[in-house]
Amino acid sequence: MEIMSLALITSLPMPQLLQQAEQQGAVSALDRHFALQLSALAIPPQPPAMLLLLALLSKQLSAQHSCLPLAHIDADNPLELRQQPESAALTCRFDCSQSQLVPQIEQLLNESSLVWVAAAQTEDPHNRPLVLQSGRLYLRRYWHYEQQVASKLRQLACDSEIARRLDHNAELMRSSAALLQGLFPTVGAAIDWQKVAAATALTRQLAVITGGPGTGKTTTVTKVLLLLLQLLPTLSIRLVAPTGKAAARLSESIKSTKARLQPQLNGSLAPLQQALQQIPEQAATIHRLLGFIPGDSRFRYHHDNPLLLDLLIVDEASMVDLPLMAKLLDALPDNARLILLGDQDQLASVEAGAVLADICQGLKSGDNWQMRYSQAQASRLSQLCQQQLPAEATTSVLGDSLCMLRHSHRFEDDAGIGLLANAVNHGDTAAITQIWRTGYQELQWYEHNDDGNGLKGLLAQCQQGYGVYLSLMQQHAEPQQILAAFNQFRVLCAMRSGDAGVENINLAITRALTLTSKLKPHSEFYAGRPIIIRSNDYNLGLFNGDIGLILPDASQHNRLMAWFERADGSMLKVLPARLPSHDTCFAMTVHKSQGSEFDSVALVLPTNPRGPQLQLLSRELLYTAITRAKRRFICLGNSREFAAASRRLTRRASGLAQRLWQ
Numbered sequence: 001m002e003i004m005s006l007a008l009i010t011s012l013p014m015p016q017l018l019q020q021a022e023q024q025g026a027v028s029a030l031d032r033h034f035a036l037q038l039s040a041l042a043i044p045p046q047p048p049a050m051l052l053l054l055a056l057l058s059k060q061l062s063a064q065h066s067c068l069p070l071a072h073i074d075a076d077n078p079l080e081l082r083q084q085p086e087s088a089a090l091t092c093r094f095d096c097s098q099s100q101l102v103p104q105i106e107q108l109l110n111e112s113s114l115v116w117v118a119a120a121q122t123e124d125p126h127n128r129p130l131v132l133q134s135g136r137l138y139l140r141r142y143w144h145y146e147q148q149v150a151s152k153l154r155q156l157a158c159d160s161e162i163a164r165r166l167d168h169n170a171e172l173m174r175s176s177a178a179l180l181q182g183l184f185p186t187v188g189a190a191i192d193w194q195k196v197a198a199a200t201a202l203t204r205q206l207a208v209i210t211g212g213p214g215t216g217k218t219t220t221v222t223k224v225l226l227l228l229l230q231l232l233p234t235l236s237i238r239l240v241a242p243t244g245k246a247a248a249r250l251s252e253s254i255k256s257t258k259a260r261l262q263p264q265l266n267g268s269l270a271p272l273q274q275a276l277q278q279i280p281e282q283a284a285t286i287h288r289l290l291g292f293i294p295g296d297s298r299f300r301y302h303h304d305n306p307l308l309l310d311l312l313i314v315d316e317a318s319m320v321d322l323p324l325m326a327k328l329l330d331a332l333p334d335n336a337r338l339i340l341l342g343d344q345d346q347l348a349s350v351e352a353g354a355v356l357a358d359i360c361q362g363l364k365s366g367d368n369w370q371m372r373y374s375q376a377q378a379s380r381l382s383q384l385c386q387q388q389l390p391a392e393a394t395t396s397v398l399g400d401s402l403c404m405l406r407h408s409h410r411f412e413d414d415a416g417i418g419l420l421a422n423a424v425n426h427g428d429t430a431a432i433t434q435i436w437r438t439g440y441q442e443l444q445w446y447e448h449n450d451d452g453n454g455l456k457g458l459l460a461q462c463q464q465g466y467g468v469y470l471s472l473m474q475q476h477a478e479p480q481q482i483l484a485a486f487n488q489f490r491v492l493c494a495m496r497s498g499d500a501g502v503e504n505i506n507l508a509i510t511r512a513l514t515l516t517s518k519l520k521p522h523s524e525f526y527a528g529r530p531i532i533i534r535s536n537d538y539n540l541g542l543f544n545g546d547i548g549l550i551l552p553d554a555s556q557h558n559r560l561m562a563w564f565e566r567a568d569g570s571m572l573k574v575l576p577a578r579l580p581s582h583d584t585c586f587a588m589t590v591h592k593s594q595g596s597e598f599d600s601v602a603l604v605l606p607t608n609p610r611g612p613q614l615q616l617l618s619r620e621l622l623y624t625a626i627t628r629a630k631r632r633f634i635c636l637g638n639s640r641e642f643a644a645a646s647r648r649l650t651r652r653a654s655g656l657a658q659r660l661w662q
């Protein structure tokens with residue numbers, strides 16, 4: 001046993017120890033190489049503990065955390081090594097108590113030439129690769145992103161020009177309150193949070209409107225646009241979402257909300273008719289708005305070449321990762337307004353960070369949420385909404401920009417899907433068990449069991465769910481109609497591999513559909529094969545996550561083509577041989593399903609989840625899967641594990657919430 005300097009005790013020299021740890025799966029090859037290569041750059045040579053910290057930081061980044069909080073390191077087993085009886089004991093621990101660990105590591109980092117300790121200065125003159133701040137170790141790039149996002153959001157979280165006008169113009173306050181009342185006719189004393197959200201967006205340069213599915217985010221924001229365009233008729237507005245699918249849904253949703261509002265704009269609301277016509281319907285992806293440059297991680301629009309707009313609306317903001325949010329905010333002109341819409345309870349972005357959850361973090365009060373309006377904003381909102389809003393001791397300017405919608409208009413209060421989503425969101429295992437037992441008609445449970453009946457039941461549901469689009473295909477319906485029918489039903493899996501992973505379930509569904517004779521998968525590309533794109537192809541206009549179908553093209557002697565629907569509703573057809581990398585998509589991961597909704601969803605959970613699989617089975621994963629379903633939610637799983645997963649919260653390590661709220 002060798003005792004290293006800096007209070008680290010290891011059974012092997014650190015490079016060999018990391019190699020062994022890699023074989024165990026405790027770190028990846030990338031983590032090990034990152035640690036070795038970065039430490040090799042340093043002069044003077046770095047101690048073994050630094051190598052360990054570098055490997056741990058890399059491991060954190062691979063798990064989509066933005067940083068390594070030093071307090072999360074386990075002094076006794078920092079690499080989380082498993083002790084394997086057959087091999088010599090692999091030891092790696094700090095020779096100090098857990099309580100002494102953080103100060104000792106901080107001292108080590110303070111002395112390292114690789115680390116800049118961020119304090120009063122805002123930039124490191126030496127561009128060191130690592131940054132230490134408030135007990136968190138960052139890769140410089142991520143520290144920068146966090147810094148950028150926090151400072152821009154704080155800068156935007158101020159009163160809008162309209163708020164200043166309202167404060168000094170009693171007549172404007174009165175007429176605005178009347179318009180709000182017309183658009184949100186409040187009945188009873190309960191606070192109408194949609195109205196408050198609209199008033200928030202009117203009075204603040206930044207508004208964050210969060211809420212679960214069907215809580216009225218799109219309805220509210222459309223009404224906000226009516227009010228803003230009435231007051232500022234030349235406002236240039238852009239609508240964006242993180243994926244093509246989400247952008248298409250936003251366009252669709254704005255279009256139908258406008259159609260629904262149109263007949264309501266009469267009497268005192270009639271002057272809003274013109275504003276209604278001006279509301280844009282076309283949403284783009286964030287990448288398209290920023291002007292992606294193929295093969296480059298930079299965008300055409302940035303701080304020195306800002307976007308030309310007055311108001312940006314970002315839907316599905318929970319899917320926006322930290323780097324993309326930093327770039328989006330960087331490209332936003334200083335005087336532009338920003339409205340973020342999203343569901344803070346959903347799975348976080350596929351890449352690093354959990355920006356929306358961090359923004360909302362300051363409203364968290366135990367298991368509940370609490371609005372935090374300052375005295376001035378509470379009084380302004382109360383006048384506008386003609387309802388009494390309480391002021392709260394607030395620690396951040398952000399509090400005045402946030403509003404959370406909690407009542408779902410999509411699910412009846414006593415409907416199974418809404419109840420289940422709510423119980424999962426509160427980790428209420430007793431309620432979850434009760435809901436499954438009650439037998440709601442929108443819910444269907446299949447238990448994994450040895451005789452395979454659970455899987456058989458699920459596959460029968462797939463034959464029915466996917467039977468609709470396959471029948472349309474047999475009837476030679478239009479590709480767009482067939483694709484729409486395909487998108488009514490979807491199987492979601494918690495993970496890609498394993499017995500109940502996407503790969504296996506896709507095979508099982510393909511076999512089950514072949515048995516119905518509606519699918520004939522005799523070659524790689526066969527009529528009816530659904531595909532999901534796995535990489536971006538800017539030339540073809542196909543992007544990671546796009547879903548299409550292989551179908552015959554009647555205009556080309558039934559030649560098989562891959563058909564996709566573009567965000568504007570038009571169809572794109574591509575020769576299958578030209579498709580970028582893709583997979584079959586009867587089943588897809590819950591992660592990939594974010595931003596989409598289906599009439600019916602069937603979720604497949606692992607049979608007997610262990611180790612890292614358990615980490616994936618989180619409350620956010622279940623909630624995201626359930627809320628993809630509009631009418632029916634089916635689940636194949638292990639009932640105990642389902643309930644247990646609802647208590648497993650994933651928190652991404654980040655300093656953003658602290659920067660925003662303290």
Ligand SMILES: Nc1ncnc2c1ncn2[C@@H]1O[C@H](COP(=O)(O)OP(=O)(O)OP(=O)(O)O)[C@@H](O)[C@H]1O
Pocket residue numbers: 194211212213214215216217218219220253260409410
């Ligand atoms: N205050 C309300 N009263 C009655 N129905 C409402 C109200 N607000 C919204 N709705 C209805 O609820 C449904 C969902 O509204 P909306 O699409 O605005 O919600 P959302 O939060 O944007 O949903 P999603 O998360 O699915 O995008 C729509 O049919 C809408 O007409």
